[in-house]
Amino acid sequence: MIRQLFALLDDAGCRELRALLVRVTACAVLQGLAACTLIPLLSAVFAEDWSGMWTWAAVLAGLVLVHHVLILRNHRHAGELSSSLLKLLHQRLGDTLATTPLGWFGPGRSATVGRLVGKTALDVATAPAHLVAPVVTAFVTPATIILVSLVVRWEVGLCLLLGAPLALLAYRLYLRIIERVESRWDESTSRASARVLEYATQQPALRAFGRTVEGHAPLEAAFTEQDAASRRMVLGNSAAGAPLFLVLQAVLTAVLALVVHLSLGGGQDVDIAQLLAVMVLAVRFVEPLTAVAEVAGGLRIAAVGMRRFQEVLGNEPLPEPAEPAEPGAPSVAFRDVTFGYTPDRPVLHGLTFRAEPGTLTALVGPSGAGKSTVLALLARFHDLEPGQGTVEVAGQDVRELGTRRLMSRISLVSQNPYLFEDTIANNILQARPDATREQLEEVGRQARVDEIVHRLPDGWDTRVGEGGSTLSGGERQRVSIARALLKDAPVVLLDEVTSSLDAVNERLVQQAVTRLAKDRTVLVVAHRLQTVVGADHVLVLDDGRLEDQGTHEELLLRDGTYRRFVELRRRADAWRLTTAAHPRP
Template sequence: MNILRNLTADNPRSLVKPVFYTTVANLAGVIPFVLLVEAVRLFFTPFVHPAIPLDTARLWWVCGGLAVSLVLLFACETLASRSQFRDAYSAAADGRTRLAEHLRKLSLGYLNKRDPGDLANMMMGDFAMLEHGISHVVPQMIGAAVMPVLALIGLFFLDWRLALSLFAAMPVAILLVLLTSGIQRKLGSQHIQAKIEASNRLQEYLNGIRVIKAYNLTGERFVRLDRSFRELMRQSIRLEGLLGPIVLSAIACFRVGLTLMVTAGVHLLLGGSLDVITFAAFLIIGTRIFDPLTTALAGYAQFRYLEQAGERIVQLLREPIMQGERQPPADHDIELKQVTFGYLDQPVLRDVSVSMPAGSFTALVGLSGSGKSTILRLIARFYDPDKGMVTMGGEDIRAMDPEALLRKVSMVFQDVYLFQDTIEGNIRFGRSDATHEEIEEAARLACCHDFILKLPQGYDTMVGEGGSTLSGGEKQRISIARAMLKNAPIILLDEATASLDPENEAEIQKAIDRLVRGRTVIVVAHRLKTVQHADQIVVLDQGRIVEQGRHDELLSSNGLYARLWRRQHDAGMLSAGLG
């Protein structure tokens, strides 16, 4: 059952109709041969028993039955084909959607451990293999497995001696396949890993193409991509070269049964204990039985390979999602209580405790790598703390529904990502049911309405993937419009103006000032002048809070904040940031 779950991405019901119709089609394919045996019997009976005349009426009925059976076979094959392809593509489409939804509910900590190329290859490549398995491999194999069982039962009643000789070598073939299944699994696993590595290196190459061109990392100097492709070639040849002899040997064992049956039949025929008609029936039906068996056996290695691809998907689908069922409280006080957290066993925050009252403006400052952005991610519950807790309204957010929690939060990052959609569509991510008028109002408040109208199709202008067709300032303002449309009570700003020119910074600062009114606001800032009026400024250094207070208090204490302020002021960088 686990194999079927793996082959169908944990949806074995998708195989029911394809397997049923394929089995029916295989059985329908036997009917013409059974009728052919009857026709041969009618023809030969007068020669074996001269006293019995040729039954022409029955022969005509057999001929009519042959015509009907061909029509039936065509209908069954058509139903089987449609069912196989329709259910295969439906299962893959549903599976991809289900996996994407599952990924959305996993913690970022888990996703950061997985290579994006691996996930992309799983989403497209592995599901494409499962499509092929459901449409071309699994139904045919199961249908072919049913055939010999039914044939053995039927032929056993016809002549048990020939039936046993026909299937005598089958246990040897099955044993050979089962004994080598470990080798097949190992080779398949190595080939899948080679494909993943090649996919990762290709994605790395495409994402870093600007660096590659800038530093002339081409030809022999850039060998990682070439090495991964050649390793994939080597594993592909190895997979085919080692599995081929195993499969061919098993097929040969199957075919030996036909030889044994012919030998036994000739011996019995010469001995007078077998009639020609029975022997002819075995010759006709026996050859038909081995065709689907040979096809199934030839696809067995592929069957196991596809099962490994599906196993990766099922393992990811069973990865536990972030838990929590309670709805967030109406009180929006945020507090970190002795929080410790790290990425991949690298500590980032150490025993951090800070309270951010509802409706307050809290600024997080400090040198790069001090843990400022990590605090925002913990508040949004992109991650859960390793120790301690984050609370909202005095309640641990780990007990809250992650999606309900995020509905309370609007976020604006320094690196804005826009989807390959229209300007209006990207702003509507803030609230899916927003009207065009509400989107325009949010855009005006975010100071981006005017530049949107100057675009070729205005709000219907398509944005390149990631927002590549817009400037950094334009993307930031659209991101703020999105946050304004969401109208959440908690605002998280992660260095939203850190790398902008003065003109864009002024526009975005106006938009941010409108966004934060009357809300609980937590800001990560490099430009200290933008947060000097904050209700509280929290200064972090190497994952610990070293200072906390208002701007004037921190300057008078002459600590890290005062040094950062003087450094920016003395260097004339209050508008340029720390760099």
């Protein structure tokens, strides 16, 4: 655990932890020495050496006083270190997430990060304040008592020395059992947290099908699993402690039996005072080991939390070039790109194309063809490995442009845009915080956000709720397009921005997209026929391969996937719901 703490702390924190360990070790030694002073103290009492008795009593009092002064300082220092560690964990987590490839943020990551920020961070941060001292004391104090016992009564010291490895093995077994049951409990708790988050965020779908009345089976199953894991953890912790406490009791019993044997004449020189003091030392030998066993659950929880933090903090950031390349004209190109989210399942196979500056390129094809993956690679959500090809923006490999220059050249509008729990104005200003009010209102007008603002009581200062929940899908889409307009990037990536909108919102969003695409290089994943017809170039993807490309008119002349796509869309556009008139009987 202590090694893991050093790995999580910064340089200043490591220095503070070393100082804390030194003082805690000193406290443990003083605790052992204070117990050992009972030997000369009791010897002086039995010999009626009152001067010696008061001398050793003063030594004992001095050791206890220094011990308590150090403990008070350690408590304050450990509390400050825990507070600093909590702040540092949040800072390091934020810095890591800000540089982690966006492809890492897949399903379930929200629950993982949420637990890290909340309970797991608290579990880890309390380690310096509540766990370091018992761990150090459990090893240092018994070691001090063994050394003194070997000097005073080597028989008793040898008995304690032989019992120490047995106690250590039993303790390791105890920790292993606790780690197993608590890891399962932690996994079940993570799954339950993810289900709770899903249940909270998907209320519209659940209520639409009446699932809130009958219950949500996945959530109930997750709670049942968590409850069973909690029961196993409690039983496992109880069962795991039995061997350890049995070994400690056996060691203590062996020492007491040896002391009785020696006191009855089993040794050549019998000093009753020494034997009584050594008996007390045997009890003090067991106490720290019992105390650390009582916090073993907290130790394993903290250790698991530290490991989870290290897993996330160990995410490799996107590599940045030493000298970012200078971008040129806003073209986009794929050169023999082969890519998959897992090594054994490629999504794209040798994809090669080029989108010229100032043109609109439409990506069409069936679901799973790799259209959204193309946009994700252009935005550098994932990096290509050597030999997987090259993705270029503005005439440069995206890896050579660097994150800052790449993101300044592109705007991405997704099918389900996310809005922050803030005002409409501040959500748009995320693209350029220093924009003027006039610039904000201009992009609002172009994206038709002004129509939303005018009918809301707080206008631009209307708060949109978490994720933009107080706005409709079309309204959120227009706000996101206004944000892209304000950014004014030369390359725009549109991912099915009108696929799930009603006719009115589709028309308004399409008008906003048209303004956004003006004089920019645009790649759009398109399912609407009117978007494809207006494109300068159409790429037809199927199973991750470029099946065909050309203009709308050229592709219609060929009997292929695109022609079938157009026919299906025309049939869908021509479909109408009608009601036939029935004659009265």
